Amino acid sequence: MARIIGTGSYLPKRVMTNKEMEEYVDTTDEWIVARTGIRERHLSDGQENTGDLGYIAALAALENAGVKAEEVDYILVATTTPHSLVPNTSSYIQDKLGASNASCLDLNAACTGFIYGLEVAEGLLKSDHINHILVIGSEVLSKITDFTDRSTCVLFGDGAGAAVLAKGNGIRGIISGADGTKGACLHTRDFPVNNLIEKGSTAPQLIHMDGKEVYKFAVNILPEALKAAVLRGKGDLEELDHIVPHQANIRIIEAASKRLSISMDKFYVNIQNTGNTSSASIAIALDELNRSGKLENGHQLALVGFGGGLTYGAVYLEWNI
Ligand code: ACO
Numbered sequence: 415m416a417r418i419i420g421t422g423s424y425l426p427k428r429v430m431t432n433k434e435m436e437e438y439v440d441t442t443d444e445w446i447v448a449r450t451g452i453r454e455r456h457l458s459d460g461q462e463n464t465g466d467l468g469y470i471a472a473l474a475a476l477e478n479a480g481v482k483a484e485e486v487d488y489i490l491v492a493t494t495t496p497h498s499l500v501p502n503t504s505s506y507i508q509d510k511l512g513a514s515n516a517s518c519l520d521l522n523a524a525c526t527g528f529i530y531g532l533e534v535a536e537g538l539l540k541s542d543h544i545n546h547i548l549v550i551g552s553e554v555l556s557k558i559t560d561f562t563d564r565s566t567c568v569l570f571g572d573g574a575g576a577a578v579l580a581k582g583n584g585i586r587g588i589i590s591g592a593d594g595t596k597g598a599c600l601h602t603r604d605f606p607v608n609n610l611i612e613k614g615s616t617a618p619q620l621i622h623m624d625g626k627e628v629y630k631f632a633v634n635i636l637p638e639a640l641k642a643a644v645l646r647g648k649g650d651l652e653e654l655d656h657i658v659p660h661q662a663n664i665r666i667i668e669a670a671s672k673r674l675s676i677s678m679d680k681f682y683v684n685i686q687n688t689g690n691t692s693s694a695s696i697a698i699a700l701d702e703l704n705r706s707g708k709l710e711n712g713h714q715l716a717l718v719g720f721g722g723g724l725t726y727g728a729v730y731l732e733w734n735i
Pocket of ligand 1: 440441442445446449450524525526564565566568600624625626628629632662663666690692720721722
């Protein structure tokens with residue numbers, strides 16, 4: 415039994431509008447808004463790295479939960495763009511928070527990372543000795559975005575979101591999964607074996623995406639994952655008060671709304687201001703919803719994500735903060 419007891423988020427100060435994007439690639443504000451719903455995204459200033467964004471989001475979540483850093487038993491950081499490979503981003507954040515009693519683990523399930531993090535946290539909270547877990551989604555996607563590729567660079571943004579989990583009634587059903595056969599639809603280059611010895615190359619790891627294939631996967635899996643999580647939690651789709659989907663493309667969210675016959679009013683949407691922040695996206699949206707005053711104890715929520723892997727997952731919960 416696990417529940418979310420606090421949330422936080424952070425978006426870097428620098429805002430890049432679609433108009434500004436026009437200076438980098440052959441695109442227009444009209445195309446980006448019509449095809450994706452995105453109007454602007456926040457980007458790191460080049461100084462703030464993944465752990466710095468995640469730290470600020472985590473601090474806000476701890477304050478919201480009324481939990482001290484020393485009371486955190488585990489820090490799980492979902493990220494596709496780690497602060498460094500070693501130490502992991504989680505340890506970096508542990509140090510900044512002074513959360514000296516926490517174990518530290520990074521996980522990567524691309525845009526589904528925060529959902530996978532919640533699933534792992536829910537399992538860990540079954541242990542007697544674990545009482546508080548910080549689940550953080552943090553990304554500086556601008557580190558791996560190809561700003562010469564108009565089909566991907568207009569989509570992504572940087573940001574971080576976090577949630578504190580504790581034992582108690584809240585999460586009712588979780589599902590997750592992956593289709594590794596579709597890995598090539600959204601990928602960076604493989605880490606080369608013996609690359610440095612044999613080739614001397616340090617080529618950057620930029621994202622490549624077959625947008626159409628990911629789109630087809632997403633419009634199908636988003637409603638299916640959501641239904642499966644609610645079913646697992648013995649809930650009813652019609653009784654959901656809020657749905658917090660991964661913010662990848664407004665058209666994907668609208669298609670899910672139609673397919674599920676659930677009004678768009680119930681879907682929390684902030685993609686216009688954030689773009690796709692991968693692992694951070696659902697966590698940021700959840701924090702904004704929490705702080706909007708529209709979320710009340712007893713409300714039923716579904717969080718749902720999909721992304722590189724291709725991975726997917728959904729959490730059905732009752733808000734009990
Ligand atoms: N500006 C102007 N034109 C563009 C741009 C752009 N930024 N990008 C592509 N185009 C052009 C294409 O070249 C193409 O031109 P052509 O017809 O002359 O060949 C035309 O626009 C249509 O391109 P499509 O790829 O068919 O556009 P589509 O409507 O499919 O939208 C998009 C592309 C937005 C990428 C969409 O496919 C999508 O959202 N896919 C899902 C992406 C996603 O959800 N990713 C989530 C996971 S992210 C993660 O895990 C990190």
